[in-house]
Amino acid sequence: MPSEQSYSTYFPWACIALVLFAVWRRNRARYEGVRALPTPVMQDGAETLWGHEKAIFTGTPGVAIRRWSQEIGLTFRIKAALGAKDILVLGDPGGITHIMHRRIYDYHHSEVVRPRAARLLGKGVGWVEGEEEHRRLRNQLAPALTRENVKAMSHEVRHGVAQVLDELTAHVATEGDEEPLNMVEWMSKLALNVIGRAAFSFDFEGGNGPEARDILDGRHRGVAMAKRKAAFFLLMLLRRFTFLNKLPIPIIQAQGAARAAIHRGVARELLRRDKDIGAKDSSNHRDLLTLMMDAYKSGELTQQLMYDQISTYIVAGHETTSQTLAFTLYELSRHPDKQQRLREELDEFVGEPNYDDFNNRLPYLDAVMKEALRLYPALPYMERVATKEDLIPLRYPVKGPDGRLITEVPISPGQVRAVVVAVVGGVLTADTDTTSFIQAVLIPIIAVHRMDHVWKDADEFRPERWLGDLPPREQLTSGWGNMLSFSDGPRHCPGIRLAVFEYKVVMTNIMKKFLIKDSGYNIQLGISSSLQSWAVGREEEGPWLPVRLELL
Ligand code: HEM
Numbered sequence: 001m002p003s004e005q006s007y008s009t010y011f012p013w014a015c016i017a018l019v020l021f022a023v024w025r026r027n028r029a030r031y032e033g034v035r036a037l038p039t040p041v042m043q044d045g046a047e048t049l050w051g052h053e054k055a056i057f058t059g060t061p062g063v064a065i066r067r068w069s070q071e072i073g074l075t076f077r078i079k080a081a082l083g084a085k086d087i088l089v090l091g092d093p094g095g096i097t098h099i100m101h102r103r104i105y106d107y108h109h110s111e112v113v114r115p116r117a118a119r120l121l122g123k124g125v126g127w128v129e130g131e132e133e134h135r136r137l138r139n140q141l142a143p144a145l146t147r148e149n150v151k152a153m154s155h156e157v158r159h160g161v162a163q164v165l166d167e168l169t170a171h172v173a174t175e176g177d178e179e180p181l182n183m184v185e186w187m188s189k190l191a192l193n194v195i196g197r198a199a200f201s202f203d204f205e206g207g208n209g210p211e212a213r214d215i216l217d218g219r220h221r222g223v224a225m226a227k228r229k230a231a232f233f234l235l236m237l238l239r240r241f242t243f244l245n246k247l248p249i250p251i252i253q254a255q256g257a258a259r260a261a262i263h264r265g266v267a268r269e270l271l272r273r274d275k276d277i278g279a280k281d282s283s284n285h286r287d288l289l290t291l292m293m294d295a296y297k298s299g300e301l302t303q304q305l306m307y308d309q310i311s312t313y314i315v316a317g318h319e320t321t322s323q324t325l326a327f328t329l330y331e332l333s334r335h336p337d338k339q340q341r342l343r344e345e346l347d348e349f350v351g352e353p354n355y356d357d358f359n360n361r362l363p364y365l366d367a368v369m370k371e372a373l374r375l376y377p378a379l380p381y382m383e384r385v386a387t388k389e390d391l392i393p394l395r396y397p398v399k400g401p402d403g404r405l406i407t408e409v410p411i412s413p414g415q416v417r418a419v420v421v422a423v424v425g426g427v428l429t430a431d432t433d434t435t436s437f438i439q440a441v442l443i444p445i446i447a448v449h450r451m452d453h454v455w456k457d458a459d460e461f462r463p464e465r466w467l468g469d470l471p472p473r474e475q476l477t478s479g480w481g482n483m484l485s486f487s488d489g490p491r492h493c494p495g496i497r498l499a500v501f502e503y504k505v506v507m508t509n510i511m512k513k514f515l516i517k518d519s520g521y522n523i524q525l526g527i528s529s530s531l532q533s534w535a536v537g538r539e540e541e542g543p544w545l546p547v548r549l550e551l552l
Contacts (some may be wrong), residue, residue: 034088034409034437036400037077040068050236051079053087058232061380061525062446065089069451073398075409077438081236085439088409091448093477094395095409099384099441100489101478105131107384110440112238115245116529119256121315122263122308137309138494140295144199144288150497151355153198153287157498160194161505163206169513169551177550180519183326184533184543187506188216191318191325194502199288199313202266211265218257219319223528223543231528255529262311270310271303288313313495319530320378321499325506326545327376327533328368330523331461333516333547338463342368343511358504367466369503373485375461380446380531382487385439386411395474414439445484446531448477512552519546
């Protein structure tokens with residue numbers, strides 16, 4: 001018989017062994033759960049080095065994922081580049097809503113996305129993680145973007161739009177209608193001018209002032225560089241070796257040029273002006289600037305954080321809106337019938353539509369906007385990393401390679417990290433985290449918006465679908481217009497009301513002034529943090545969306 005002493009010696013070890021076994025079993029089950037997911041067939045022998053990522057990030061955005069979704073279902077696992085851990089592609093509308101609505105604070109921007117967000121926007125509300133700090137920053141500025149406040153901004157919005165459209169009109173009057181005009185450029189000037197006037201009382205001089213030029217040039221440089229082949233390889237390297245973010249590599253650091261220009265110019269100027277004017281009565285001025293200044297003066301925002309918030313709202317507020325407008329104009333140039341229908345609706349409207357008219361009385365304009373946002377979501381992919389364990393429920397179960405039906409995906413905390421270096425398959429790879437079996441969840445927004453089985457003629461620009469011909473609700477995600485263009489849940493875009501109002505003011509004015517004509521150029525879509533387009537044959541000139549304009 002074992003003695004009492006041997007019991008006391010072995011008992012703690014037995015307990016430890018039991019705990020370890022339980023942990024191993026649980027991890028094994030989670031591992032099996034993820035492993036059980038289907039994986040697309042590799043192509044072109046690309047698997048050793050670039051996994052499936054190459055097809056996603058170098059091909060036309062969304063196309064590869066749509067093809068794989070047709071073959072193996074809406075949720076699957078893909079091989080990452082350079083031997084990194086697999087990536088979960090989640091196209092299931094129920095699974096997406098689960099993350100975006102219920103668990104967003106447990107899924108952080110990945111270590112690939114976060115440094116990029118810091119460079120592009122600054123370390124403000126779009127970058128910060130953690131519920132408490134995020135809500136604090138967001139709530140500070142929320143009053144500036146309510147319906148009532150956007151209504152109150154309408155004069156500034158219209159004025160900012162008119163300033164740039166007057167210049168465009170003069171340009172077309174002088175140059176005629178033969179020259180293809182780059183709508184990316186014109187709409188960027190316009191949207192920057194509007195966010196400056198409406199939210200910051202800052203005059204970008206119709207997008208021609210020195211600060212505007214700095215910001216727009218910086219942005220242009222960052223996007224132009226993304227077209228280079230090296231950009232893809234760098235992205236893949238960044239995924240494995242995040243310290244590269246800190247090195248002075250031109251393609252990476254160019255992304256920060258617009259933000260740096262805002263900090264150097266606009267933010268300093270705003271602070272200087274406020275000091276000169278002294279304490280002003282803010283009761284009637286609840287624009288973003290006033291709320292930021294209030295928070296700064298009361299000690300709730302440091303100066304650096306205020307600068308980062310200013311750059312966040314200026315960059316996030318102008319680039320997305322301008323892209324959506326430019327894509328719309330390009331599509332209308334190719335669809336004269338849709339353009340005509342839109343013009344007729346606007347012509348029939350008596351007077352100038354106000355905020356409520358735009359929301360309730362111009363259905364085709366609304367449909368045109370939704371269709372542009374469906375086809376061209378400014379953020380085509382969203383990449384998140386779980387910080388806690390989770391079970392993602394699938395509305396549309398998928399079949400694993402062993403024939404098992406998978407109804408939910410177990411997720412462990414994971415991260416893309418590069419500290420320990422090992423040699424795998426001849427490629428230098430690194431990872432410290434052994435508990436997670438996937439490195440990130442990729443929500444393929446552009447693919448979800450163009451799933452063939454959901455949208456049928458998915459690649460067609462057909463605004464009519466929004467007037468009563470929508471797919472069944474359960475096939476769609478939640479979010480504005482049942483899409484993910486403005487994201488969804490607690491971190492959805494806070495600028496929706498301003499963006500929608502501004503878009504509609506611009507389109508109304510453009511329809512009245514110009515006939516939009518096809519330039520004859522085809523475009524090619526690509527990604528540089530946001531969705532971009534290049535004119536085929538003019539790639540060297542940077543982002544382009546060409547149309548010809550004729551004065552009416
Ligand atoms: C058509 C126009 C717009 C589109 C398509 C758009 C889209 C988006 C998307 C997809 C996100 C989520 C990003 C992420 O989670 O990584 C976002 C966040 C954000 N947007 Fe917009 N946006 C637009 C206009 C605006 C405007 C006009 C403003 C400012 C007034 C703005 C300010 C922001 C901010 C501050 C965030 C970060 C929110 C957070 O993380 O809580 N956006 N936007």
